[in-house]
Amino acid sequence: MSTLVLDHLVAHRGHPLFEPVSTVLPPGTLLGLVGPNGAGKSSLLSAVVGNGVTATGTVHYAGADLHRMRPRRLAQVLAYMTQDSYAPNELRVRDVVAVGARATPSRDPVEERVHAALERLEIDGLADRSYARLSGGERQLVQVARVVAQDTPVMFLDEPTSALDLGHQLTVMHVLRERASAGRIVVVTMHDLTQALRWADRVAVVADGRVRFGPPTEVITPELIRRVYGVTAEVFDSPSGSPTLSLVRPSCPTATSFTHRRPVAARP
Numbered sequence: 001m002s003t004l005v006l007d008h009l010v011a012h013r014g015h016p017l018f019e020p021v022s023t024v025l026p027p028g029t030l031l032g033l034v035g036p037n038g039a040g041k042s043s044l045l046s047a048v049v050g051n052g053v054t055a056t057g058t059v060h061y062a063g064a065d066l067h068r069m070r071p072r073r074l075a076q077v078l079a080y081m082t083q084d085s086y087a088p089n090e091l092r093v094r095d096v097v098a099v100g101a102r103a104t105p106s107r108d109p110v111e112e113r114v115h116a117a118l119e120r121l122e123i124d125g126l127a128d129r130s131y132a133r134l135s136g137g138e139r140q141l142v143q144v145a146r147v148v149a150q151d152t153p154v155m156f157l158d159e160p161t162s163a164l165d166l167g168h169q170l171t172v173m174h175v176l177r178e179r180a181s182a183g184r185i186v187v188v189t190m191h192d193l194t195q196a197l198r199w200a201d202r203v204a205v206v207a208d209g210r211v212r213f214g215p216p217t218e219v220i221t222p223e224l225i226r227r228v229y230g231v232t233a234e235v236f237d238s239p240s241g242s243p244t245l246s247l248v249r250p251s252c253p254t255a256t257s258f259t260h261r262r263p264v265a266a267r268p
Contacts, residue, residue, distance in 0.1 A: 001153050001183045002062035004048075009057035011040060011047035015173035020057060021211045023204075025187070027153070030180035032200030032216065033189040035111040036228060040188045042083065045156050049080055049185075062155060075103040079150040081157040085143045089132030093142050094118070098132055117149035122171055127225035133142070137163040144172055154185045161190070173199050193220055194245055220245075 001114070005084040008020040025031060033041050048059050050067040057067040061077055069077065079100060087096045094114050101113040109247040118124040123141050136144065140163045147155055157176070161169040169222035177199055180186045190196055196203050197216045204210045207228040211218055212219060217235075225233040225247070 005060045007058045010044040012054040018209050025185050027183045030200050031187045032196035035206035041206050044188035071113045078154040079147040079152040081143050081147050083158045091131050092128045093129050096144045097149050103150050113149045117145040121145045156187045158189045
């Protein structure tokens with residue numbers, strides 16, 4: 001496993017969306033990418049991949065420039081799930097996941113890797129279902145399974161839990177945390193700050209034309225939440241020791257409190 005290096009990376013949609021981003025993501029990192037709608041989170045992922053936006057700057061993995069890699073080689077380095085990941089409706093679920101499994105060489109047969117990914121996401125019962133007949137949440141889980149079956153050293157997932165119920169949200173985040181703990185670099189965009197605090201080793205906040213990196217509890221502060229989201233917040237430890245985030249919109253007199261536990265898996 002090697003590091004992912006971003007050097008003065010900028011996404012452009014007629015104009016720069018944020019200041020140049022330079023950072024190093026070592027193996028074993030789960031990076032939570034957060035920020036308000038339209039700030040540029042998805043565009044930052046697209047700029048790293050070199051697809052969907054105009055990008056300046058460089059991205060290197062193991063010394064190789066991702067933007068110069070042939071598609072086949074890039075698919076062996078990086079798996080990418082977009083918010084609108086597409087699959088032909090006539091395919092069965094197992095066929096969609098097999099697309100990921102076939103992209104990377106392995107000693108294990110494709111069928112075994114497909115079954116393992118579906119089973120880990122707890123959707124092996126969907127294997128022979130038509131992709132066209134799935135709900136939005138089921139399709140989302142199938143696309144996560146595709147990324148898991150691809151098993152690349154770098155994994156990008158754009159809001160992989162947005163359409164999922166609470167139980168499946170936890171399953172997906174457990175799986176991604178496992179991948180990071182096994183040495184992969186996992187980058188996940190998310191709107192839920194409690195998810196970022198619970199699962200991520202590092203966070204990147206995309207807001208106001210800037211991208212700020214750091215440990216979750218040092219970056220997701222009451223001051224940042226108020227400035228970026230316009231919400232008053234308190235961050236404190238519960239009696240059990242778990243960090244607790246209490247949010248109050250200025251126009252709302254009632255606080256809603258969210259308690260989140262730290263991940264079970266050891267962090268790198």
